[in-house]
Amino acid sequence: MxxxxxxxxxxxxxxxxxxxxxxxxxxxxxxxxxxxxxxxxxxxxxxxxxxxxxxxxxxxxxxxxxxxxxxxxxxxxxxxxxxxxxxxxxxxxxxxxxxxxxxxxxxxxxxxxxxxxxxxxxxxxxxxxxxxxxxxxxxxxxxxxxxxxxxxxxxxxxxxxxxxxxxxxxxxxxxxxxxxxxxxxxxxxxxxxxxxxxxxxxxxxxxxxxxxxxxxxxxxxxxxxxxxxxxxxxxxxxxxxxxxxxxxxxRGAHIYAEIAGYASRCNAFHMTGLRPDGNEMAEAIRVALGEARLPADSVDYINAHGSGTKQNDRHETAAFKKSLGDHAYRTPVSSIKSMVGHSLGAIGSIEIAASALAMEHHVVPPTANLHTPDPECDLDYVPLTAREHRTDTVLSVGSGFGGFQSAMVLARPDRSVA
The missing domain is CATH 3.40.47.10 (Thiolase/Chalcone synthase)
Structure with missing residues (x-):
């Protein structure tokens, strides 16, 4: 699709x-x-x-x-x-x-x-x-x-x-x-x-x-x-x-991206709280990549949930490390909420749009306002300025009250699959 x-x-x-x-x-x-x-x-x-x-x-x-x-x-x-x-x-x-x-x-x-x-x-x-x-x-x-x-x-x-x-x-x-x-x-x-x-x-x-x-x-x-x-x-x-x-x-349509994989999990833990280990988001990421038949090291860019709360930012940092292993340290990550805010239920689709356009232009949007990195968030969060970067596979994730954790993989249709 x-x-x-x-x-x-x-x-x-x-x-x-x-x-x-x-x-x-x-x-x-x-x-x-x-x-x-x-x-x-x-x-x-x-x-x-x-x-x-x-x-x-x-x-x-x-x-x-x-x-x-x-x-x-x-x-x-x-x-x-x-x-x-x-x-x-x-x-x-x-x-x-x-x-x-x-x-x-x-x-x-x-x-x-x-x-x-x-x-x-x-x-x-x-x-x-x-x-x-x-x-x-x-x-x-x-x-x-x-x-x-x-x-x-x-x-x-x-x-x-x-x-x-x-x-x-x-x-x-x-x-x-x-x-x-x-x-x-x-x-x-x-x-x-x-x-x-x-x-x-x-x-x-x-x-x-x-x-x-x-x-x-x-x-x-x-x-x-x-x-x-x-x-x-x-x-x-x-x-x-x-x-x-x-x-x-x-019909000769212009194709932005394939929805290659999707998964959702719930932490069954707390209405607003998140465990710091990021297990549920990591599992959603693993399942979405499995559906896409893509290995973890195929991810070129992560469009993070990145809400700007300490609890969330540390939770998903842990999830990226758990699901992608060492490749997480080599993968650009950014949060567009730094620029357009958090529109609750709409933001997941807005971030999918950002991910597809990042693939279209081979540009990773930045995390604006990131001047003082949290030492517990030690990945490449693309601070302040957009970056030209070959982007054929994008992982977009979301985290919601109630414990919902979702992940979607967008890829070029002509990718090679495992």
Whole structure:
């Protein structure tokens, strides 16, 4: 199964070209929160998208109906479909499906509508007459898949995958399985989240997971740096067109990468905690490489989860060493969350997009803001500046609350297999 279309809506610039420009130049899109007054919160920074739905062709009806995350998903789907060059009108709609990942669903819509129906929180008994007519769509994240399916004309399986911060990897992995089992010929898949709202900030404040470096928002996200103190919340979406390799070749499609291997594990340990040994992530990596029939030393680049918390950074450093052995020390690793923040369920798909574009350009994006390496994170984390590097096989990993650990291997279709 191969990626033939990519659409990205991310902080710092809408569209995959702007997204890649930001990453390859090592620029950051983190700033002080502008969506609401953040003064009451411990963490007051985020990676926001400058996004005007009307300017991007959404009608007043669509803007009224859809949560921001759904709008981002549809916008990315439009770009992915156009990029694929596939004549969607010529595809049997029953052989086309949609899988979208999301960790927190329509958070912004629900937050906004609660403020309306409760009159700013003053009413104990809310008045539903003031709610948006399509409020039900905000309660069921399945509406994201439905909106994308309507946009592309897909009448096959439509699913939302919600596994916390690994949702964006797991949704693509599920889409691969749907094609492999013969249920669909084409899948439009990816993830979207728009969680920058007061309720989300309050939740992460409570467990001190987000950074309190409010005086330097541009440099607040510091994965693998010894001075890091939490992640920067972000938003965004990435959507892909997936199809079977031979079908893509027959129509002369541009192929970004093959989804060569995928695996997911759970640590069954703690809702937010991680064991320092990284065993579950290491196992997911080993299984994904096994499915790809690739040895550990074939990995040219690791797109890390790299959230910027000490617990996560040390956990996945251990996982890379366990799964790749000595090759881990020779492999460039980077975290794009240093530039676009952590968009929860969407980030896994955004990182897959970054991985595919790194293969396209043979450039490894940097870990921005990495000035003081944590001695316990002693791998090659490509600090500050992008690096030209032959990249034929990429490992992208994710880690999520609940103990979820996922790994995906992207490779050039003409690779040699073990």
């Amino acid at each position: 191969v990626i033939t279309g990519i659409g990205v809506t991310a902080p710092g610039g809408i569209g995959r070209k702007n997204f890649w420009s930001l990453l390859s130049e090592g620029r950051t899109a983190t700033r002080g929160i502008t969506f609401f007054d953040p003064s009451q919160f411990r963490s007051q920074v985020a990676a926001e998208i400058d996004f005007d739905p009307e300017a991007h062709g959404f009608s007043p009806h669509e803007i009224r109906r859809m949560d921001r995350a759904a709008l981002l998903a549809v916008l990315s789907a439009r770009e992915a479909v156009a990029d694929s060059g596939l004549d969607f009108a010529g595809v049997d709609p029953h052989r086309m499906g949609v899988t979208i990942g999301s960790a927190v669903g329509a958070t912004m819509g629900l937050d906004q509508e609660y403020r309306v129906v409760s009159d700013g929180g003053r009413l104990d008994l809310v008045d539903h007459h003031y709610a948006v007519p399509h409020l039900y769509n905000h309660f069921v994240p399945s509406s994201f898949a439905a909106e994308v399916a309507w946009e592309v004309g897909a009448e096959g399986p439509a699913t939302v995958v919600s596994t916390g911060c690994t949702s964006g990897i797991d949704s693509v992995g599920h889409a691969v399985d749907v094609i492999r089992e013969g249920t669909a010929d084409v899948m439009v898949t990816g993830a979207s989240d728009a969680p920058i709202s007061p309720i989300t900030m309050a939740c992460f404040d409570a467990i001190k997971a987000t950074t309190a470096r409010n005086d330097d928002a541009e440099h607040a996200s510091r994965p693998f740096d010894g001075t890091r103190n939490g992640f920067v919340l972000g938003e965004g979406s990435a959507v892909f067109v997936l199809e079977e390799l031979e079908s893509a070749r027959r």
